[in-house]
Amino acid sequence: MNKTIVVLGTQWGDEGKGKIVDFLTENSDFVVRYQGGNNAGHTLIVNKKKIVLHQIPSGIMHKKVISVIGNGTVISPTSLVKEIKMLEANNICCKDRVYISPNASLILNYHISMDLAREKRLNEIVIGTTGKGIGPAYEDKISRIGIKIYDLANLNVLKLKIKRVLNYYNYQLVNFYKEKSIDYKVIFNELAQSASFILSMVRNVPEILYKAIKDKKSIIFEGAQGTLLDVDHGTYPYVTSSNSTVGGVCTGTGVGPKHLDYILGVSKVYMTRVGLGPFLTEVFDEIDDYFFLKGNESGSTTGRRRRTGWLDIVLLRKAIKINSLTALCLTKLDVLDELKEIKICIDYKFSSINSSIRKEDFIFSQNTLENITPIYETLPGWNESTAGITNFKFLPILAKKYINRIQELIGIPIDIISTGPSRDETIVIRHPFKI
Ligand code: IMP
Numbered sequence: 001m002n003k004t005i006v007v008l009g010t011q012w013g014d015e016g017k018g019k020i021v022d023f024l025t026e027n028s029d030f031v032v033r034y035q036g037g038n039n040a041g042h043t044l045i046v047n048k049k050k051i052v053l054h055q056i057p058s059g060i061m062h063k064k065v066i067s068v069i070g071n072g073t074v075i076s077p078t079s080l081v082k083e084i085k086m087l088e089a090n091n092i093c094c095k096d097r098v099y100i101s102p103n104a105s106l107i108l109n110y111h112i113s114m115d116l117a118r119e120k121r122l123n124e125i126v127i128g129t130t131g132k133g134i135g136p137a138y139e140d141k142i143s144r145i146g147i148k149i150y151d152l153a154n155l156n157v158l159k160l161k162i163k164r165v166l167n168y169y170n171y172q173l174v175n176f177y178k179e180k181s182i183d184y185k186v187i188f189n190e191l192a193q194s195a196s197f198i199l200s201m202v203r204n205v206p207e208i209l210y211k212a213i214k215d216k217k218s219i220i221f222e223g224a225q226g227t228l229l230d231v232d233h234g235t236y237p238y239v240t241s242s243n244s245t246v247g248g249v250c251t252g253t254g255v256g257p258k259h260l261d262y263i264l265g266v267s268k269v270y271m272t273r274v275g276l277g278p279f280l281t282e283v284f285d286e287i288d289d290y291f292f293l294k295g296n297e298s299g300s301t302t303g304r305r306r307r308t309g310w311l312d313i314v315l316l317r318k319a320i321k322i323n324s325l326t327a328l329c330l331t332k333l334d335v336l337d338e339l340k341e342i343k344i345c346i347d348y349k350f351s352s353i354n355s356s357i358r359k360e361d362f363i364f365s366q367n368t369l370e371n372i373t374p375i376y377e378t379l380p381g382w383n384e385s386t387a388g389i390t391n392f393k394f395l396p397i398l399a400k401k402y403i404n405r406i407q408e409l410i411g412i413p414i415d416i417i418s419t420g421p422s423r424d425e426t427i428v429i430r431h432p433f434k435i
Helices: 015-029 076-090 111-121 134-142 148-153 155-176 186-201 206-212 249-251 285-294 313-322 397-410
Strands: 004-009 030-033 041-044 047-054 066-069 098-100 218-221 262-269 270-273 307-312 327-331 342-350 372-380 413-417 426-428
Touching: 004 015, 015 041, 015 218, 015 262, 015 270, 015 413, 030 206, 047 076, 066 111, 076 186, 076 262, 098 206, 111 134, 111 155, 111 186, 134 313, 148 186, 155 186, 206 218, 206 249, 218 426, 262 313, 285 307, 307 313, 307 372, 313 397, 327 397, 342 397, 372 397, 397 413
Parallel strands: 004 218, 004 262, 030 066, 030 218, 066 098, 262 327, 307 342, 327 413
Antiparallel strands: 041 047, 270 307, 342 372, 413 426
């Protein structure tokens, strides 16, 4: 059945969305990115080959699918061109299959320098960013000094805009951060070289998607990062600079909310986070080593070791509400295979230290965190391999119990379970395109 489906993360990113998008794409005509930039790293294993995508939507792996990069994204032209070359070197044709909104914003060298300079200097509010210039690029967009994709169409105006904005950046980089200044010529010349190639991909994205919906085509909106990294709803200030929650789909593509048919939240059966910030169910020592090794938990963009922890149902429920999720997809079930016991955080205990905080008004922010400890339910592990299982009925009984318990706690259906990194290592309980 033709549908529009949103696939987004319910955690701090790295939930395995890329694989799920890739899996669902065989039934889709378009895959659309609506926010974020090359801070994302979507790892796909296709024909035993690992491909990491940063800016191009995961649908590119399927020949008939058009990949769309919406206006809500920030695009590094250098990294985009590199990614397209990498795909073409892997025999994945991108010509006429990648559409870019003219309103998407550019990430340029000065954004990266600023991102890195801040992380180096302001020790007290280090975020642990990916260092890709995401924050400064979004700041420029909001302060209306950003350079947009459409600016590539007029090189004279582009030159003036870069000069103007660089004055501002160089002043801060040199005087405040004691970093080197940046020469506009380096940036301009690089952009001028890739301008016509990038412009060849520019399309009127809202019109194309509107027509696609009217023509009953199927569309997947692919979220980057995750709900808890959302700039408004996440663990601020330890968040990214975009709306990774469902609202970002509408603002980031120009598709209205009435046209979103099915919203799938993706959640690992445990949790990870890269960078700094609160993580109530975080584990250390041997359980952390276990998740790290068995789950291969190194960042696909920066290679950093991810922090790991138990599944937090309180946060999952929050993600369900904020995103009005239709259903959940659980990933990496097989990572739990060798654990004797598995914990799920089912609630929080609030200490009485700060009596001004009422539990029902709890906002997940830095200020309230010190007063909270997680309450766990412990379930027995199954100690059997679930790797590659494709039918729910073949799962060990204890694994079924574990999944059913999560479903009971969250109150929405679990439609998909991933049991390995490849497309075919997937249990489909209800297929989003077929219900
Ligand atoms: P930024 O998006 O590079 O500004 O980084 C802000 C925070 O989001 C940092 O904690 C990053 O580690 C995190 N982050 C950004 N993108 C991703 C992602 O794709 N997966 C996981 N964490 C991410």
